[in-house]
Amino acid sequence: MNFIKRGFLGITRKKGKTLILLAVIFILGNLISGAVSIQQATGNVEANIKERLGAAATLELDYEAVEDLSEAEWLEIENIGVDLIKQIGELSYVKYFDYSTSIYLGSESIESYQGDMEGEIFHSGPSMDYKLNGINYAPVIDFEEEKGKLIDGRVFTQEEVDNGTSVAIISKKLAEKNDLHVGDTFTLDNAVYDYDEETGEEELITSRDVVLEVIGLFEPQSVKEQQEDNADSGMLDWMDIEYQNTVYVPNEIVASENRYHWEEYSKMDEEFAKMMEEDENAFEYFMPMFFLNSPEDSEAFEEEVAPLLPEFYNVVNAMDQYDSIAGPMESMSKLSKYVLLVAVIATVLITGLVVLLFLRDRKHELGIYLSLGERRSRVVGQILIEVMVVAVIGITLSLFSGNLLAGQVSDMMMKANDNQDEYYEEYIYFGDTQIDLTTEDVLDSYEVSLNLSYILGFYGIGLLTILISTVIPLIYIVRLNPKKILM
Amino acid sequence: MILEAKDLNYYYQDGEERRYILKDTSVSFEKGKFYTILGQSGSGKTTLLSLLSALDSPNSGTVLFNEEDIKKIGYEKYRRNNVGIIFQSYNLIPTFTAVENVLVPMSITENEIPEDAKTVAYNLLDYIGIVKSKADRFVNKLSGGEQQRVAVARALATNVELILADEPTGNLDEEMEQEIIDIFKKLAHEHGKCVIVVTHSNEIALQSDQAFHLRKGVLSSYE
Ligand SMILES: Nc1ncnc2c1ncn2[C@@H]1O[C@H](COP(=O)(O)OP(=O)(O)O)[C@@H](O)[C@H]1O
Ligand SMILES: [Mg+2]
Numbered sequence: 248m249n250f251i252k253r254g255f256l257g258i259t260r261k262k263g264k265t266l267i268l269l270a271v272i273f274i275l276g277n278l279i280s281g282a283v284s285i286q287q288a289t290g291n292v293e294a295n296i297k298e299r300l301g302a303a304a305t306l307e308l309d310y311e312a313v314e315d316l317s318e319a320e321w322l323e324i325e326n327i328g329v330d331l332i333k334q335i336g337e338l339s340y341v342k343y344f345d346y347s348t349s350i351y352l353g354s355e356s357i358e359s360y361q362g363d364m365e366g367e368i369f370h371s372g373p374s375m376d377y378k379l380n381g382i383n384y385a386p387v388i389d390f391e392e393e394k395g396k397l398i399d400g401r402v403f404t405q406e407e408v409d410n411g412t413s414v415a416i417i418s419k420k421l422a423e424k425n426d427l428h429v430g431d432t433f434t435l436d437n438a439v440y441d442y443d444e445e446t447g448e449e450e451l452i453t454s455r456d457v458v459l460e461v462i463g464l465f466e467p468q469s470v471k472e473q474q475e476d477n478a479d480s481g482m483l484d485w486m487d488i489e490y491q492n493t494v495y496v497p498n499e500i501v502a503s504e505n506r507y508h509w510e511e512y513s514k515m516d517e518e519f520a521k522m523m524e525e526d527e528n529a530f531e532y533f534m535p536m537f538f539l540n541s542p543e544d545s546e547a548f549e550e551e552v553a554p555l556l557p558e559f560y561n562v563v564n565a566m567d568q569y570d571s572i573a574g575p576m577e578s579m580s581k582l583s584k585y586v587l588l589v590a591v592i593a594t595v596l597i598t599g600l601v602v603l604l605f606l607r608d609r610k611h612e613l614g615i616y617l618s619l620g621e622r623r624s625r626v627v628g629q630i631l632i633e634v635m636v637v638a639v640i641g642i643t644l645s646l647f648s649g650n651l652l653a654g655q656v657s658d659m660m661m662k663a664n665d666n667q668d669e670y671y672e673e674y675i676y677f678g679d680t681q682i683d684l685t686t687e688d689v690l691d692s693y694e695v696s697l698n699l700s701y702i703l704g705f706y707g708i709g710l711l712t713i714l715i716s717t718v719i720p721l722i723y724i725v726r727l728n729p730k731k732i733l734m
Numbered sequence: 735m736i737l738e739a740k741d742l743n744y745y746y747q748d749g750e751e752r753r754y755i756l757k758d759t760s761v762s763f764e765k766g767k768f769y770t771i772l773g774q775s776g777s778g779k780t781t782l783l784s785l786l787s788a789l790d791s792p793n794s795g796t797v798l799f800n801e802e803d804i805k806k807i808g809y810e811k812y813r814r815n816n817v818g819i820i821f822q823s824y825n826l827i828p829t830f831t832a833v834e835n836v837l838v839p840m841s842i843t844e845n846e847i848p849e850d851a852k853t854v855a856y857n858l859l860d861y862i863g864i865v866k867s868k869a870d871r872f873v874n875k876l877s878g879g880e881q882q883r884v885a886v887a888r889a890l891a892t893n894v895e896l897i898l899a900d901e902p903t904g905n906l907d908e909e910m911e912q913e914i915i916d917i918f919k920k921l922a923h924e925h926g927k928c929v930i931v932v933t934h935s936n937e938i939a940l941q942s943d944q945a946f947h948l949r950k951g952v953l954s955s956y957e
Contacts (some may be wrong), residue, residue, distance in 0.1 A: 248830075248837035260829040612827050618789060619839045620814020730789040733825050734780050734900060 250625040254632030264605050265637055271601055272641030272713065275594040279712065280642075280649020280705050282587035285657060287701040288693055289580035295692045300565040301392065302342075302539035304548060306335075309561045325557040332535045335552055340544040343391065345384035346533035348501050350508070351375035352435040352457060357425040360418065360491040377435055378493045379457075381501035383408055387416070388536060393468050395490070400429035400463030403497065411499025415459040418491045419466050432460045435494075437504050439511040453511050457504060459496065467491065498533070579657070579693075591712050598716035602634055606720050613724060614732030627721050631714075638713040646705055647697070654695040735801070736896055736928045737786065738762040742795035744781055755781045756792070757951040765895055768922035769930045770939045772956055773948035779932040780900055782948065786930065787819045787898045788812045799896070814843045818889025820899035824881045826873040832859060832884045833869040836891050843892040855891065862887045862917060879910035886917060897921060899931045903938070915941060 258265050306327055313324070329346065336344035352375060359376035382388070385403040389395045398419060407414050417427070427433055438454040467490050513520035539548055549562040556562070606613070616626050744756040755778040763769055773779045784790040786797060788809040797804045804812045813819070818839075826835050836855040840847045848854050859869045862883045864876075873881055882902060889897055899918070903911035915938055921927045922943070931938065939945040939956060947956035 248834055249841040252841075253838075256829070256834075611825070612829075615825050615827055616838070616842070617810075618813065618819060618825070619842050620810050620812070621842045622810060730784050733821055733823075734784055734789065 250621070250629040251632060254629040255636070257629065257633040258636055268598075268601060268605070268634070268637050269641045271597060272594075272638050273645050275590060275597060276642045276645030276709055277649040277652060278590035279587065279594065279709055280645045281653040281656065282583045282590055283705045283708060284650045284653035284695050284701060285579060285583035286587065287698070287704060288653075288657065288695045289583065292693050297542050300542075302542040302545060303392075303565040304537045304539060304545065304552075305563050306535050306552075306556060306560050307563045309559050313559050324559055326532055327535065327557065327560065329533060331555065332533065335535070335537065335555065338548065338551060340539045340548040340551075342538045342540045343384060343388065344535065344537040345382055345388045346498070346535040347383070348381045348498060348505070348533050350379045350437075350501050350504050352377050352379055352437055352504070354433075354435045356434045357421075357427075360420045360424055360488060362488050362491070376492050378489065379435070379501050379504065380493050380495050381498035382495055383498050387495060388538065389495075390465065392538065395465040396468050397463050398466050400461070402463060403495075408497045408499075411497045411503065413457075413459050413500060414462045414496070416463040416465055416495040417461055418493065419464045420491045422461065422464050427461055429461055429463065432458055434458050437508060439508055441512075441515050452515060455507060457500070459494070459500075465495075587708075591708065594712045595716040598634075598713055599719040602630075602717055602720045603723060606630065606723055610727060610732055613727055614729040617727060617729040618733055623725055626724055630720065630724065631717060634713065634717050635710070638710060642706065642709040642713075645709075646702065649705075650695065650697050650701070657693070657695050735762045736765045736799070737930075738798040738801075739782075739786065740796050740798065742782070742785055742792045742797070744778070744785065744790075744792050754951045756785075756953075759795070759951070759953045761946060761953055763928050763930060765928045766922055766926045767928060767943040768919050768941075769928070770942040770945045771930065771932045771948055771953075772934065772936070772939045772945055773932075774934060777948045778951060779934075779948055782953075783898055783900045783930075783932050787817055789819070811844075814839070815845050815892070816894055816896060818892065818894045818897045820882070820885050820889050820897065820902045822901040822904040824873075824878075824885045824905075826881055826884055826888075828872065828874045830873065831870050832864055832873055832876065832880075832887075835873055835884055836887050839888055839892050845892050845894070847892075855887070858887045858890060859884065862890075863913070878905050879907075879913065882906065882910075882914055883917075886914070890921070895927050897927055897929045899929070901933055902931060903933070903935070911935075911938075 308324070313321070316324075332344070332346045335341070354377060359374075382403070385405045385408050387395075387397075387402050390397050390402065395418075397416070400416070402416065403414065406412070415433075422428065425433065435457040436454050437457055439452045440449040441452050442449055467487065537548070539545060545564045549564060552562050613626055616629075617623070739759060739761050742756050742759040743754065745752045745754045747753075759782065771779055771782065781790070785792050788797070788804050791805070791809070799807060799812060799816055804816075807816070826832075827838065830838070833852065833855050836859060837851060840851050840855065856866055856869055860866065864880060864883050864887065868876060868880065873884055876884065882905075886897075886902075889899075897918070903914050906914065915931075918929045918931060919941065922929045931942070933939065945956040947954050
């Protein structure tokens with residue numbers, strides 16, 4: 248007849264009280280369970296979307312801070328040098344990194360890919376259809392991150408990258424259009440024009456050939472994939488065409504073409520030439536990209552990198568973009584937070600009072616235990632057993648019904664959201680890549696489910712709440728005076 | 735001496751004045767004897783018993799059990815290992831059967847309890863006059879006399895040598911009263927226990943080996 252056995256007898260011998268307590272815990276448990284379900288579901292969306300956003304980070308000028316600067320101050324802003332990029336790339340959070348620079352070139356000898364827009368585009372002035380995308384990471388990060396996929400030939404070697412060898416990886420579509428194969432060469436023109444302000448005409452000053460050998464062919468992976476039934480795909484077509492006409496080359500090729508271009512241009516424009524002289528690093532502008540081991544590292548990475556950066560620069564994580572599309576999810580998450588808070592407080596108060604009422608009825612019994620020399624901690628233990636066993640049953644029951652309830656409520660709220668005509672699609676831009684996610688994607692990945700983290704989370708919160716609610720009654724027990732009760 | 739009270743004072747504050755319920759009370763008790771403490775209602779009998787049973791503490795003075803201060807033993811520990819208390823209003827747990835009530839202190843005490851505690855409890859109840867069929871009843875289905883027998887069995891269950899009872903027959907008719915008193919005599923004389931019974935009944939006092947009289951906070955021998 249020790250306190251554990253007495254606790255269980257307390258449950259079975261007083262069925263009426265047990266049922267009342269069970270009903271109270273079950274009803275309040277449903278509220279908590281519903282709120283936890285919705286919390287978990289919104290949390291999953293966040294994790295899911297962030298997973299899709301990837302663990303990329305880049306360094307960008309803080310455009311807001313820079314906005315008010317004078318022109319002279321503008322010129323003072325430092326570039327981010329290759330050394331710094333490499334230093335950051337060595338940090339333990341970084342899986343791999345790259346820095347790139349690009350230039351747009353035209354061509355007389357090959358034709359660019361125009362997709363469905365063939366013939367719709369009217370050129371005014373010289374066309375610069377090809378984007379030479381310099382890279383330093385030889386296996387090409389865009390392929391590792393599945394923006395594109397190498398389908399023929401090979402990627403660069405580190406040697407080619409270091410030496411700036413004239414080799415290129417182009418898209419399969421571009422190759423097909425011009426009957427190019429791995430091993431063939433093609434020619435782009437680095438043409439320098441002068442813009443005549445009076446006539447509005449551009450006049451060719453000089454030009455040089457850029458001859459590149461095709462070593463590999465790629466195919467875009469994500470951009471057009473899921474967009475078949477989308478009528479308004481002009482934007483995506485444009486994105487696709489730009490990528491199809493992208494030519495991957497070693498950074499050094501781009502840098503050298505850039506240098507040639509601006510040097511030739513400087514000969515025409517003295518003012519510009521002066522500006523260039525003052526800033527010898529002007530051609531050394533690289534866009535860095537860091538891919539971290541895990542999205543969770545983003546914050547730590549940002550914290551470590553921020554002090555290394557020159558003034559006016561920020562770390563920008565792909566994660567940060569999540570907030571811009573999370574609209575409806577946020578309001579749901581907030582609502583469930585309030586419901587949870589209110590439910591927990593109500594549970595603590597109501598369960599606490601119910602247990603206290605039951606204990607007052609039993610103070611005689613508790614006084615007897617104390618008069619027999621029972622330790623107060625064990626009397627407390629007995630009551631905890633009586634309450635917690637009922638709580639576990641009540642909470643387990645509400646685990647399922649509350650989850651079901653949350654599913655229904657969420658469905659209703661989602662439908663309400665869908666019916667609002669302001670259904671909008673937002674695209675996320677990150678660095679110079681576009682991430683293909685819409686608000687609809689966010690809603691789609693919302694799902695109320697009975698998973699392990701929900702079950703653990705709910706048991707944790709539920710049982711802790713009941714435990715806290717027994718504190719009031721326990722104070723009552725500790726203060727009991729057996730002499731006053733019994734004599 | 736199994737139990738000894740030394741210079742016990744117990745008072746409460748009434749405005750500026752201290753009202754003494756017990757004043758410099760000293761008394762001692764031996765094993766194998768049946769004692770009574772006689773006094774009118776309100777004379778402080780329950781107060782004295784609560785001090786002897788460590789359900790309350792005096793303002794000054796000490797209670798010694800086997801020469802050791804019960805404060806040093808620890809009040810809770812003293813209650814669970816050294817003393818059996820019987821109340822006027824039985825104080826049994828109504829949701830438990832008679833035998834379950836007897837088992838409660840057996841699971842609380844640190845004294846050695848035989849492994850088949852339940853058999854011991856049934857035997858104890860049988861010895862006190864509660865047969866097995868009644869031992870399995872919930873205690874609120876028993877008569878007052880039977881309930882007080884269960885309470886006596888509960889006090890004996892932990893094998894203590896000291897039994898304290900506060901007007902144990904106060905709610906019983908005369909016939910029942912005598913049966914309970916006979917049990918107390920037997921416990922003292924045949925089992926060597928020290929039994930101390932608080933009462934306002936002269937008849938009971940006359941049957942005891944030694945009687946004390948409590949009046950105006952002062953304890954004296956009663957002839
Ligand atoms: N804390 C207290 N405040 C006021 N009066 C008290 C207090 N404790 C006990 N008393 C009084 O002390 C007297 C003795 O009580 P008690 O020991 O119960 O007497 P008995 O058991 O002999 O009837 C009673 O008159 C009671 O009212
Ligand atoms: Mg009394």
